[in-house]
Amino acid sequence: MRHKNNTRILPSEITPREHYYDRRRFMQLAAGASIASLLPGPLWAADKLEASPNKAYQLAEEKTPYKDVTGYNNFYEFGTGKGDPAQYAHTLKTRPWTVTVEGEVHKPKTFAIEELLKLAAMEERVYRLRCVEAWSMVIPWIGYPLSELVKQVEPTGNAKFVEFITLDDPMQMPGQRSTVLEWPYNEGLRMDEAMHPLTLLTFGLYGEMLPNQNGAPIRIVVPWKYGFKSAKSIVKIRFTEHQPVSAWMKAGPSEYGFYSNVNPEVDHARWSQAKERRIGDFFKRPTLPFNGYADQVAGLYSGMDLQKYF
Ligand code: MTE
Numbered sequence: 001m002r003h004k005n006n007t008r009i010l011p012s013e014i015t016p017r018e019h020y021y022d023r024r025r026f027m028q029l030a031a032g033a034s035i036a037s038l039l040p041g042p043l044w045a046a047d048k049l050e051a052s053p054n055k056a057y058q059l060a061e062e063k064t065p066y067k068d069v070t071g072y073n074n075f076y077e078f079g080t081g082k083g084d085p086a087q088y089a090h091t092l093k094t095r096p097w098t099v100t101v102e103g104e105v106h107k108p109k110t111f112a113i114e115e116l117l118k119l120a121a122m123e124e125r126v127y128r129l130r131c132v133e134a135w136s137m138v139i140p141w142i143g144y145p146l147s148e149l150v151k152q153v154e155p156t157g158n159a160k161f162v163e164f165i166t167l168d169d170p171m172q173m174p175g176q177r178s179t180v181l182e183w184p185y186n187e188g189l190r191m192d193e194a195m196h197p198l199t200l201l202t203f204g205l206y207g208e209m210l211p212n213q214n215g216a217p218i219r220i221v222v223p224w225k226y227g228f229k230s231a232k233s234i235v236k237i238r239f240t241e242h243q244p245v246s247a248w249m250k251a252g253p254s255e256y257g258f259y260s261n262v263n264p265e266v267d268h269a270r271w272s273q274a275k276e277r278r279i280g281d282f283f284k285r286p287t288l289p290f291n292g293y294a295d296q297v298a299g300l301y302s303g304m305d306l307q308k309y310f
Contacts, residue, residue, distance in 0.1 A: 049204035051122035051142040057198075059126045064137035066206050068279045073213045074131065075232055076181055077166065077173035084175070085213035092172050092233065094217040103239035104159035107152070113217050117203060119152070120144035124207075125200060127223040129230070130262045130291045134284075136276045141221050142204035147195045155191070155239050162194040163187070163244040164220055165236035181247045187231040188244035188258065189222065192300055198223055198293060202230075224293040226260045257310040261301070262291035266310045 075085035078092075097113040111119075122142055130136045150162070168184035170176040176183045193199065200221045203210060210216040215232025222229045228248050238244075248256035255269040264274045264287040275284040290297050301309075 047209045048207060049122065049142050049209050050207070051124040051204070054123040054125050057123070057125035057127070059128065059138060061126075061128070061138050062280075063126065063140060064279050069137060069139050069205060070211045070213060072279060074133075074227065075175075075213055075215070076178075077175045077183075077185065077233070078213070079175050080178075080180060086211075088174060089212035091174065092167075092212045092216065094212065094233075097217050097235075099218060099235060099237060101149070101153045101237045101239075103163075104156045104241060105239050106154040106156060109153060111149075116149070116201075116218060120148040122203070127198075127200070127221060128291050129221070129223065129227050130276060130287065132226040132228055132256070132260070132268060132273075134271065134273065134276045134287075135279055136291075137279050140206055141200055141202050142207070143200040143202035143221070145197050146199045146201045146220060147197070149201055149237075150195060153239075158241045159239040160191055161240045161243050162189050162191065163236075163238040163240055164189075164231040164234050165238065166231055167233050167235045180251075182250050183247075184235075185231060185247045186244065187220075187229050187246045187248075188240075189229070190243075190300075193222070193297075196297060196300065198296060224261060224290040224297045226262060228256070229260050259301075259306070259309045261297075261306065261310075262287060263289060263306060263310065265289075266307055 071086045072082045073085040074082070075089065078085045078088040095113070098110050099113070099116060100108075100110045102108045121144060123144055124140050124142050126138060126140045128136055128138055164187050166183075166185040167173065168176065170183075189199070200223075202215070202219050202221045203217065205211075205214060210219065212233075215230075215234075218234050219232040220230055220234065243258055246256070246258065249258060252269070262273070267273055273287055276287045277284050288294070
């Protein structure tokens with residue numbers, strides 16, 4: 001359809017496409033730099049997230065390529081296929097975002113994500129992630145120990161467990177319209193596990209903010225446990241006296257226990273856990289007790305029957 005009164009735009013008035021994009025990019029960088037320079041915490045511009053590598057938590061193992069870390073995911077809120085999260089998680093809105101910390105604490109508080117990003121120094125830590133489905137990856141995560149946040153809210157003497165609760169919004173998370181799990185996704189840790197220095201409150205990976213499919217804007221990573229313990233896109237952290245019942249425990253109590261420590265000697269109800277396939281490798285490799293972190297965490301479970309508390 002043509003309109004009579006269309007004003008003609010001269011070709012000379014149109015900004016060439018490449019200049020337009022250059023200008024937009026310049027403005028984005030300038031905005032990012034000026035905001036970042038006002039903040040005492042980490043520097044970030046656009047989706048970058050800077051952090052210093054923590055030398056105590058590096059691995060002499062090849063890192064899983066970025067495209068696999070961000071393209072092969074479990075995030076049932078966006079579908080059960082490994083490629084679904086990368087394809088559909090763009091509908092998740094990660095700003096504004098708050099995390100409410102409640103329950104058995106002296107100082108309950110709702111934190112804005114911006115506050116959490118500044119709460120402690122960002123570290124880059126390379127951790128293995130071992131999924132219950134017998135595959136694994138090696139990922140450079142960015143975050144700080146969960147204990148930094150726990151200290152801020154001062155748990156009461158009754159706080160024995162910590163529960164992590166994911167966003168519940170089927171408009172943003174279309175996978176929640178399915179009944180594959182009871183929503184919202186939740187997970188939990190015992191207090192000493194939550195306070196362990198390995199437990200990372202995570203905001204980024206590979207030098208950038210978490211992509212949506214990896215649990216933006218905030219998740220936890222618990223490297224000695226099966227991957228499903230590492231809840232994504234957290235909106236609530238609740239301190240409790242009693243052991244929480246996780247979404248996976250509700251879905252299959254004989255298949256998913258509360259502890260879920262990586263254990264080659266305890267089979268999953270439907271498959272062995274003795275080996276795993278590192279994404280990108282052809283041959284399988286033996287699974288290590290506590291995913292290779294036994295020297296750091298085995299002591300948390302001394303005297304416990306890990307066949308029973310799987
Ligand atoms: N968190 C939420 N909210 N929903 C999920 O479906 N899947 C878990 C865990 N966290 C999941 C979740 C599982 S099974 C794994 S293996 C890891 O996320 C995968 O993390 P990654 O995709 O960043 O590698």
